[in-house]
Amino acid sequence: xxxxxxxxxxxxxxxxxxxxxxxxxxxxxxxxxxxxxxxxxxxxxxxxxxxxxxxxxxxxxxxxxxxxxxxxxxxxxxxxxxxxxxxxxxxxxxxxxxxxxxxxxxxxxxxxxxxxxxxxxxxxxxxxxxxxxxxxxxxxxxxxxxxxxxxxxxxxxxxxxxxxxxxxxxxxxxxxxxxxxxxxxxxxxxxxxxxxxxxxxxxxxxxxxxxxxxxxxxxxxxxxxxxxxxxxxxxxxxxxxxxxxxxxxxxxxxxxxxxxxxxxxxxxxxxxxxxxxxxxxxxxxxxxxxxxxxxxxxxxxxxxxxxxxxxxxxxxxxxxxxxxxxxxxxxxxxxxxxxxxxxxxxxxxxxxxxxxxxxxxxxxxxxxxxxxxxxxxxxxxxxxxxxxxxxxxxxxxxxxxxxxxxxxxxxxxxxxxxxxxxxxxxxxxxxxxxxxxxxxxxxxxxxxxxxxxxxxxxxxxxxxxxxxxxxxxxxxxxxxxxxxxxxxxx
Numbered sequence: 014x015x016x017x018x019x020x021x022x023x024x025x026x027x028x029x030x031x032x033x034x035x036x037x038x039x040x041x042x043x044x045x046x047x048x049x050x051x052x053x054x055x056x057x058x059x060x061x062x063x064x065x066x067x068x069x070x071x072x073x074x075x076x077x078x079x080x081x082x083x084x085x086x087x088x089x090x091x092x093x094x095x096x097x098x099x100x101x102x103x104x105x106x107x108x109x110x111x112x113x114x115x116x117x118x119x120x121x122x123x124x125x126x127x128x129x130x131x132x133x134x135x136x137x138x139x140x141x142x143x144x145x146x147x148x149x150x151x152x153x154x155x156x157x158x159x160x161x162x163x164x165x166x167x168x169x170x171x172x173x174x175x176x177x178x179x180x181x182x183x184x185x186x187x188x189x190x191x192x193x194x195x196x197x198x199x200x201x202x203x204x205x206x207x208x209x210x211x212x213x214x215x216x217x218x219x220x221x222x223x224x225x226x227x228x229x230x231x232x233x234x235x236x237x238x239x240x241x242x243x244x245x246x247x248x249x250x251x252x253x254x255x256x257x258x259x260x261x262x263x264x265x266x267x268x269x270x271x272x273x274x275x276x277x278x279x280x281x282x283x284x285x286x287x288x289x290x291x292x293x294x295x296x297x298x299x300x301x302x303x304x305x306x307x308x309x310x311x312x313x314x315x316x317x318x319x320x321x322x323x324x325x326x327x328x329x330x331x332x333x334x335x336x337x338x339x340x341x342x343x344x345x346x347x348x349x350x351x352x353x354x355x356x357x358x359x360x361x362x363x364x365x366x367x368x369x370x371x372x373x374x375x376x377x378x379x380x381x382x383x384x385x386x387x388x389x390x391x392x393x394x395x396x397x398x399x400x401x402x403x404x405x406x407x408x409x410x411x412x413x414x415x416x417x418x419x420x421x422x423x424x425x426x427x428x429x430x431x432x433x434x435x436x437x438x439x440x441x442x443x444x445x446x447x448x449x450x451x452x453x454x455x456x457x458x459x460x461x462x463x464x465x466x467x468x469x470x471x472x473x474x475x476x477x478x479x480x481x482x483x484x485x486x487x488x489x490x491x492x493x494x495x496x497x498x499x500x501x502x503x
């Protein structure tokens with residue numbers, strides 16, 4: 014492959030060598046450079062790949078993409094672009110043969126709901142025989158292969174590589190979470206989404222190495238709608254106008270408001286036999302009754318979003334209804350069926366905002382008691398500990414303080430910090446440092462009609478202690494506790 018084939022959609026300047034140079038691999042990590050590679054120099058917040066040019070030349074790089082003026086090495090093609098991250102995205106698309114053109118691509122952005130909605134969409138589409146891949150916070154899914162995720166949205170090279178793998182596996186579509194960081198850093202540049210989706214917007218990811226302020230955060234989210242054919246928007250959002258600014262796509266909306274294209278009506282909370290959920294009627298572009306076994310009013314929005322998307326794939330109503338009834342997302346208000354006496358669930362809520370949202374939602378179901386088990390991570394801001402402790406003490410009937418990922422801190426030091434917050438309210442609490450023992454305590458002492466939530470770990474299957482990750486999956490702990498105490502299933 015010649016370098017000119019990779020850069021043909023970019024504005025560029027050849028500083029040295031020529032664009033007829035043959036290259037073997039496309040690389041942005043200097044450690045992976047081999048003879049014949051083209052190396053893209055990314056300027057990051059921690060290190061600048063331009064500093065590694067002498068190293069990659071020694072390893073045999075045939076071409077280098079830069080965005081800064083550099084000393085030109087001999088016998089190597091050097092091409093200057095305005096933005097090397099953008100260049101990487103377009104070059105990756107070319108390198109893998111433009112796989113996005115061979116898939117129906119769906120990108121979902123917003124502060125909340127992205128993860129759950131992607132799984133709902135995948136479940137619905139696959140129920141209709143549409144083979145669908147997924148890229149998200151928890152994992153990427155290509156056919157039967159599941160790959161744990163490091164970022165909500167991977168680097169552009171990896172996005173295109175996953176698209177390529179999906180095409181090779183015979184998939185028809187892909188649904189992916191698109192973070193504001195991904196849009197800001199061009200991780201999803203180089204192709205056009207068939208459908209872009211906006212769920213909601215709240216202040217988040219604002220600070221050093223993220224977004225300078227809320228306006229910047231919103232602007233970055235809005236960029237998705239300048240690179241998609243159809244935009245599907247939460248029409249109830251107060252930030253809709255800001256998100257629509259500069260859009261170039263066709264617009265559809267969903268929500269409670271009757272002016273939306275897809276409207277949720279007659280919403281009811283559903284509570285039966287230890288299971289929680291919602292039911293409602295959808296009207297507008299589609300017209301039918303919906304049941305979702307995931308609790309909370311946000312489940313209405315998430316499922317409505319999924320319906321709005323799948324409508325464009327011609328999925329029959331019965332397939333949508335069936336898929337939504339049985340969808341479950343690991344670690345996102347995940348109900349673990351143990352007994353019909355009480356509800357036991359696992360959720361990723363790991364900061365005060367997400368914990369408050371979760372507990373407020375669950376209180377709407379009027380449980381006998383709301384029991385909240387959680388810990389906090391070590392080597393992280395102490396303020397999170399105080400805040401989560403106060404939120405749980407204020408909203409839960411019983412707080413069970415335990416260990417999460419202590420990392421390099423003593424678990425009891427973290428617990429004592431949490432208790433500072435707990436004491437700011439008047440809720441009952443117990444402290445049990447060992448997480449399995451804490452879960453067993455909750456299960457043994459649960460009363461009829463209780464909702465017991467294990468917060469903080471969610472989809473994680475490890476506990477990090479002194480820099481070492483030990484396997485620990487709360488689902489397995491629950492199963493072990495039941496094996497040791499069979500009466501708990503009654």
